[in-house]
Amino acid sequence: MALRFFNTYSRELEEFEPRDPAARRIGIYTCGPTVYSRAHIGNFRAYIFEDLLQRHLELRGYKVHRVMNITDVDDKTIRGAREAKVPLAKFTAQFKEAFFEDVEILRIKRANEFPAATDHRYIDRMIQMIAMLISRGLAYQADDKSVYFRINEFPNYGKLAHFDLAQLQSTGRVKHDEYDKEHIGDFALWKAWDEEDGDVKWDSPWGPGRPGWHIECSAMATRLLGNQIDIHCGGVDNIFPHHEAEIAQSEGVTGKKFVRYWLHCAHLLVDGQKMAKSLGNFYSVPDILAKGYTGRELRYALMRVHYRVPLNFTWEGMNEARESLGRIDEWLERLQKMVGTPRRGVRSAQRADPAIQFEEALDDDLNISAALGFLFESIRETNRAMDENKLDAASASAWLDWWKRINTVLDLETEIEVVVPAEVAELAEERENARREKNWKRSDQLRDRISAFGWEVRDTKDGPKLTRHGAASSG
């Protein structure tokens, strides 16, 4: 099956054809965080979706160059810095750092570049683009000294969101105090400095000020990825006005179609509601870790639902994620053991037939739910074969190779070597002795003591096996 994605622009599933099919190199631009506070798990749902996208494209042989911007200057960052009484750069640095910590915890592949809005290279580029837009009549400086994009001069404005410009005038939420603008929908390219901005300002042909939010992405995207990019992603809430504005600015400057495929991810809900601090359902990655869950468990929980479907985050869902991952872990361990110590008496070697359906499901607009369905079906089938002693080492090895391949996309394997504390190991040994003497009472007491250390002992054919209990498990 050909690779296809749902393009927000056409609202249709489209076969993916990169700009340069021969080179198999593709450029992806993803809207990153605004570093005014710690990012929440809803933000990370989007980043995990983008991670899945990148990894699957790479599995399919594409060489992906991905850019994710960091917005480190806007109203909120300026306000935050002012309230904290620290320079803007210092204020945002802590959240940049936190962002990268969380990215690591969630095993999100780092973008090739993380341009920051305050980097002078991009400020220069933004100024250059704004000047060009003015010279083409697509932008103007208003009486308030700010520069605005003239949406009436860009006929395609509204095409991505499927908005009718006339409609914009009738919404109640538009601020009517912005009388300086020609059209209520005109958006700021350059915001003139005012007192509240303090020392946050850059010189420009239109006086001191700072860039508008939208122009930053156009500048970075076109500078780092060229005039046309293959895929541009973000959350659905970015469709309007942000991405609409990006199209207007970029195409207004380059005259070329800016983005071939627009992919947008649905929101994360918490307990069926939008995340909000006032509702007490607002979580960051450390909040989840504090509840005893691991990064990979959260990764799984955020990844397992198709990106265009709203995902409802619940603690029950986190437990499901943990159990499902445990199932994968057990399966892998069993296969590894089979490869390591081939048993005699294995009869007909069941031909390992690692399912291509997994990858084909992902080809279909990243249908991760279907892909995981195939994974778990495969797990049950191979487990059954192993139970019946019908899987040989070669087949087990083939399944492991398959896992290794799909895990380049999932990245869900436990990574931390489990180290059993000496005291737990001792107790386990004592318990084995008791069991050999058929002293079941003592054996069960020892199991309880082991349990008190947070470990669980299981008696297998190959002897006792120690695993960490639920929340405390590593990796």
Next chain:
RNA sequence: GGCGGGGUAGCCAAGUGGUAAGGUCGCGGUCUGCAAAACCGCUAUUCGCGGGUUCGAUUCCCGCCCCCGCCUCCA
């Protein structure tokens, strides 16, 4: 009001014009000293509601209801 996304078992969630993947939870069984893990079985005559098309619709069409999002700087 406009534009989107969604409504499938207790919960999460695929999917198809021909009679419902998978995960999780629960129950029963095999295995086990007992457990655990694994496996087997059971758990939606039914896919928000009402019409229509069809031999047949959860899937297509029409109408309606509910939830969520966007409508100027929230992923």
